[in-house]
Amino acid sequence: MSNALEVQNLHKTYSDFTLDSVSFSLPAGYIMGFVGQNGAGKTTTIRCILNMAARDGGEITIFGLDNVRDELAVKQELAAVFDESFFVESWRVREVEKIIKGFYSKWDSRLYGDYLKKFELSPDKRVKELSRGMKLKLMLAVAMSHGAKLLILDEPTSGLDPVARDGLLDILREYIADGEKSVFFSTHITSDLERIADYITLIDHGRIFYTGTKDNLLEHFRIVKGNKTDLADPLKRKLIGLSVTSTGFTGMLPVSEMKGLPGSIVTEQPAIDEILVYISKGGATHE
């Protein structure tokens, strides 16, 4: 199985933040959710992938090509959609094609027209007249009209209503249907990922906490709850995001660490957002 995107030991240091040995890979034909709380390093990672920020170390390959050395070839094969439109507000939807198509060798005007119809985007409307959801669809129409095989989305659903979010997920499902295209989807709205992602990469404070299949992630951890008397020191050290109250404790534990737990402790399978909450409180790397 070839990888659409491969990030190896990515390092990027700012004065107040560091991406530390970020590694993950997205196999071609799948959707990967890239999850983390605000400021965890999602956007910095994406900026490094797009070569908008220079990496300090590591390697990023897209369909086997280096994202810096082979930047022009790589960018013919990828598209990106952000949480805000990057088209000039005074442009008409029709003009967007006229301005952008010259940059892409595989631009398909017929396909662009088809997407405009499908997304109910009027060619005569100006970008500023479009709703947030429609601007997102315009970015998607452009992204999908030049044969991009990797679609990178940076928080695309933030600010969208549930109907628009649902519509986006349908578009993404259709996009990868041919088995050749892949989606790398950064978000902190984890319910979207529960529905659509095949793989999940969890990032916390600039470090990868988990990367692998979604199913494996959900099987990999358990929320544990118990009385304070059950909270022995060895267990305390293993727990991720431990929270102690006057009546008891709660935390998250890798399944591999659950042997020998007292019978009085209750365990539950966590949802992705619960995992996110627990790791944000403190934890170790689990790949």
Next chain:
Amino acid sequence: MNRILNAAKLDFYAARSSLMLSSLMFILAIAIGAATKQPIITMVLVMVFATYLGGTVFSTHEKNHSDKLYGILPLKKTEMIVGRYLYALVISVPSIVIAGVLGRAISSILSVTIDSATFWIALSLAFVYYCFSVGVSYPIYFKFSFAKAYIFTMLPMYLVVLAVMLITRKSNYLNTLSQFINFFNSRTYLAPIFGILGGLILLAVSAWIANLIYTRKEI
């Protein structure tokens, strides 16, 4: 080359709405030139206002988050910069033609005589001024952004214009430039050649500096 042309085209479309406003600025240039009975002032002002139009493309891109668009387009930073200077050069062409036409029209309507050498020298200097202004401001915009740097980059230009207007009002600047004009009097064709060459050299040096700045900058 194709990518540079596409980058220049993108800039043109981005700044198009500002270009529409240029006619209003040209009316102001006509009014000031007519009021002072100095067609040359109109010619210079047209190019001063053209520098503003050359700069607004940065403002438009910043307002519309175009950094993200440039981040995904298959376009090298150097090509984007050359495209931006090409755009500046392209909008200077109609501006310089308009400056020349308005200068001739005002001199004709107000019966103010401008000899051929003066006309071409003024037009050439106006073009050099445009290139100088673009050449100073573009690297600063690439470094700091239009919103932060606009006042600081335009202030020296306004001072130059003010100084020129004061000089032309208080003394006969044609006399002070007589030697200069005399040289070109019998060689009128040299003025536009020197103007174009000088302007292009300024832009080339500026583009080189902008490239040094921007290729090291994270977008």
